[in-house]
Structures are given as structure tokens and as C-alpha cells.
């Protein structure tokens with residue numbers, strides 16, 4: 001059955017959060033109409049509710065609180081109908097948001113320092129602590145009840161979350177002391193919150209695997225750099241990434257990290273315009289197809305969120321739209337399911353600490369992701385525990401305080417011919433001796449100027465950049481070249497640091513004297529260092545010159561990129577491989593935002609005549625367009641296969657058979 005979950009690329013996540021005051025639960029539920037709507041929409045898996053965030057259960061439970069206005073086994077009727085229709089069944093179970101449990105057991109609530117109950121999502125949804133008897137007395141028995149009663153294909157646990165990464169309840173205090181952690185130390189409380197999540201995941205997954213090893217298990221709210229230790233207890237990783245809440249960078253960033261653990265990946269968006277529970281809204285089909293395409297090109301399945309009306313009737317208009325998205329996916333699944341990414345660059349990211357409910361990437365990490373996607377580079381996001389040797393280039397986005405493990409690995413990587421790009425305070429904590437020996441410069445603190453200009457000295461590095469002194473809106477680091485360093489660009493200070501007493505015009509003063517410390521340096525064609533925080537500056541300013549500056553460093557070190565193309569930066573391109581087949585995917589991003597509202601994608605402006613060269617290990621014997629399999633002419637120069645994508649609406653690709 002686990003394979004049954006992994007193979008499903010067209011899943012519905014059917015929210016059903018209904019407080020006890022809502023009446024007539026499931027009164028309009030018709031199992032035949034329910035599955036008929038899903039089948040017409042080409043759905044192959046659905047997550048249905050056992051227990052919601054209000055703490056209500058939707059089946060005759062002996063352990064939890066059955067919704068008082070539900071008169072029949074809604075979950076059971078759904079499961080029976082889905083089984084008949086061969087649609088895989090996932091079971092939703094909320095963990096810590098549960099008003100009914102806090103009412104029944106006030107002592108099990110998560111507590112703040114003053115002893116008040118903790119809330120999730122403003123002052124709503126009271127939260128239970130999983131270190132209380134709740135896990136043993138409610139969660140595990142209810143899981144067993146659901147397994148025995150409904151034999152699901154998958155458990156989908158939501159809201160595993162220590163609010164603010166600290167709980168002061170009696171159970172947590174006692175457990176921390178028994179682990180020699182100090183409940184008065186914020187740092188220890190954050191460490192303990194991480195342990196709390198991991199311990200829960202281990203206990204619950206082990207229990208389910210003992211009951212029935214074929215049932216898949218996954219947990220929401222685990223998306224962050226540093227999720228490594230949770231992955232052995234998850235059969236699928238789903239990245240909840242509603243773009244209007246998380247942004248269009250969240251999925252592309254974390255998918256490139258989480259896919260590296262070898263666990264099947266799915267992305268989750270929703271059919272609503274704003275967020276969950278935005279009843280009365282319907283996202284354009286084109287927008288959902290675009291979001292699904294960004295998942296497919298990572299080899300990930302697609303989950304679309306909906307919310308069932310309390311009466312139990314699916315919104316047929318929503319499923320007409322969802323059906324068009326799932327038809328779009330089904331045509332492209334053969335070039336995504338079971339394929340592996342081909343990458344050559346790694347972005348090395350700091351571990352995000354604690355049990356935060358979702359990753360909060362630094363501006364540097366976001367900026368590096370944005371530059372690399374817009375430059376069509378093929379990359380993974382990794383942490384210090386990943387293997388480095390398979391990458392030709394490592395982008396060190398932050399890492400101000402590198403661990404001994406990281407420095408030892410980097411030293412080996414560099415001495416083996418590996419290449420790195422770093423900036424500002426990356427690795428500053430390694431110390432002068434390490435930096436001097438391995439990178440050829442010393443880090444001497446940060447500039448007294450809040451911003452500076454860059455004047456390029458090296459024409460190879462300049463590329464298409466203009467011949468002006470280019471502003472970077474951030475404070476530079478001061479570096480001192482030691483050995484083998486080539487200066488690619490100089491630092492130019494503004495005429496004056498802007499103060500209320502001395503200022504010039506509307507923004508920074510114009511370029512003035514040349515600074516003593518360089519702005520960009522290189523060594524041996526294997527290292528490029530930027531004195532400003534180049535990735536962060538680009539992400540925060542959006543100045544295209546800064547993207548080009550950062551991208552030129554990559555091209556300086558890797559002249560033979562995996563993909564060479566004239567595609568616009570708005571197009572995301574990826575390469576996937578399966579055996580002797582390679583596929584070059586292209587997703588066309590054409591949003592509209594002319595107001596203070598989320599980005600909307602509805603009128604697609606097609607891309608025409610995208611020229612692309614893909615570096616391949618051998619000459620392709622056949623080349624075809626996907627998804628329609630039409631044969632395409634290809635030129636081979638011994639290294640690159642050259643093709644032209646005639647038209648890309650939302651997604652198109654090219655398959656190369658070697």
C-alpha cells in the first residue's frame with residue numbers, strides 16, 4: 001500500500017474543520033456523488049478527515065470527541081466509497097490544535113511562562129502538549145482505532161508544533177530537567193522543542209509500522225533545513241506551500257533540499273485565492289497548472305487543497321477546475337514520476353533551529369535560490385551533513401559560524417578540486433588561519449560605510465554588465481588578499497556616508513574614492529568571494545544588475561553550465577534523468593500584480609523559440625517534445641545537444657534518449 005501512496009501524483013487534501021456549533025454535519029453527503037466528482041476530476045488519492053483542528057472526530061470514536069452534530073460514520077462512508085473507486089485513502093489527524101482536549105484536560109495544554117494556555121493562529125485554536133499523557137492516552141489509541149476500522153493507505157498528521165518553540169507545562173519542565181536541560185534557558189527550550197517533535201514522530205511512526213508496515217506516514221510542519229533526523233520516519237514528504245501565504249520561492253527552495261533525502265516528494269497548493277478556508281474563491285486553472293508544473297519539474301507529485309462544505313457536498317465548479325489541472329498533470333507524469341534531478345551546484349544552507357512550523361529561509365538563501373533559478377542553473381540545497389563531492393560548485397550563502405565538521409569537509413572538497421562562491425561574512429568565523437590557507441584571504445571585519453559601489457576590473461568577469469560603478473545596497477566586508485588572489489572588482493565608496501548633517505540628493509551619494517579593500521576577488525579559478533552580501537542584496541532590492549553580478553561569479557567558475565539557453569529569467573528550467581533518458585523541463589511564469597494583492601496567473605503569454613543546449617554524457621539518438629512526443633531535430637557538438645523549444649505555454653519539455 002505504501003507504493004500506492006508514493007505513486008499518486010493527483011491528490012486532494014480535503015480540509016474539514018468544523019467546530020461543535022456547526023449543525024447538520026454531513027447531511028448532504030452522498031457517497032456516489034462524492035466519488036463521481038473525484039473521478040471526473042481525475043483524482044487518484046484524497047486525504048479525508050478523522051480529527052480536525054477543532055478537535056472533532058468524524059467517525060464513532062470511543063477515545064476522541066465525535067462531532068455532536070454528526071449522526072453517522074462520515075469517515076467510514078467516505079472510505080468505503082473511495083475503496084470501490086480505487087482512490088487511495090489518506091487520513092488527516094490534527095495533533096496539537098484541539099480545543100476539545102484542552103477543555104477536557106486543562107493540564108495537558110501547552111503553557112507560556114506565566115502558565116497561560118498557548119494558542120495557535122492568533123487567539124484561536126488552543127494547543128495540547130504532546131509531552132503530556134495526550135499522546136499515550138489519545139493519539140496512539142485513536143490511531144489504532146482508525147487502523148482497525150478503516151485500514152488507510154496513509155496517515156497525514158498536521159499541526160505538530162510547539163508554539164513559539166517553548167512550552168512551560170509541568171510535563172515539559174520535568175522532562176527537560178531529566179534530560180539535563182535548563183527550562184530557564186531559551187536555547188535549551190528550543191533544543192527541547194526540536195526533541196519534542198522528533199520524539200513524537202518516532203513514537204507514532206514506529207507504532208503505526210508495528211501495527212501495519214504497509215501504511216504510509218507523513219507529518220506536516222516539518223519543512224526546514226535540518227529536517228534530516230525526521231526523514232527516516234516519513235514515507236512521503238509533502239511541502240505545504242500555498243503561494244499566497246508562503247510565496248513562490250518557498251516550494252522551489254525546500255523541494256531542492258528535501259528531495260535529497262530519497263523520500264518521495266509532493267507539493268501542496270490549494271484551490272482558494274488567498275489561503276485555507278477562503279470560501280467563495282476559486283483560483284484560476286492556469287495558476288494551479290503553473291503551480292503543479294513547478295512540482296512536476298522537481299519530480300514531485302501534486303496535492304490541491306479544498307475544504308468540504310459542512311453538509312458534506314463537494315463544490316462541483318471547483319472540481320471542474322481541479323480536473324483540468326489533474327489532466328494536465330497526468331499527461332506529464334511519465335516525465336516526472338520516478339525521475340531523478342541532475343544537478344551540478346549546491347547551495348549550502350545553515351540549519352534552521354528548533355521546531356519552527358515552517359522554514360524561515362534567510363534573505364541570503366532566498367537570494368541564492370532566486371539567482372540560480374533565474375540563471376537556469378541546476379542545483380540542490382544542502383546542509384553541512386550532505387556529501388559535497390558530487391557537486392562542481394558550492395554556493396556558501398550564510399554560514400558565518402562554520403562547525404569543525406563543515407571546515408574539515410570544505411578543506412577536503414577544495415583540495416580535491418572543488419569550487420566555492422562565498423560572500424560577506426560567510427565562513428568569517430573560520431578564522432584568519434583557515435581562510436588564509438584555504439581561500440587565500442583574511443576577513444577583517446565590516447566597512448564603516450553602510451553601502452558601496454562595485455567597479456569591475458576584470459573583463460572576463462564583467463560579461464554583459466554595464467561599465468558603471470554599480471551600487472550594492474548593503475554594508476561590505478573588508479577582506480585582505482594573502483596569496484594567489486586576483487581582484488575582479490574594486491570597492492568604490494560614496495562621496496559621503498549619508499547622515500542628517502551631510503547628505504546628497506534623494507538616495508546614496510554618487511561614487512567617490514576607491515576603497516582600500518577589494519569588492520570581488522578570485523583564486524585559481526576555484527573561488528570567488530564577494531565583499532557585499534550579494535544574494536541578500538539581490539533578493540531584497542530586485543536590482544537585475546545584482547543578479548548578473550552574482551551569476552557572473554558562477555559563470556567565471558563554471559564556463560560549461562549544464563544548460564545554456566536564451567530563455568527569460570522568468571522561466572524555470574530543470575533537468576531530470578531516468579536511466580538513459582534525460583528531460584529538459586521549462587515552466588513559464590507570467591504573473592500579474594497591479595495592486596496590493598497576491599500574484600495572479602491567468603493570462604499566459606507563451607514563450608516561443610526557446611533555444612537550449614543541454615550538456616549530455618553522450619550523443620542523443622532521439623529527441624522529442626513532451627508531452628505530445630513529437631520528434632524534434634537536435635544538433636550534437638560532442639558535448640552539448642542543441643534544440644529549440646517551439647512554444648511553451650505553462651509547461652513544455654524535451655526528452656533526450658541516449
Ligand SMILES: [Zn+2]
Pocket residue numbers: 109110111129130131132167168169170171172173
Ligand atoms: Zn509541554
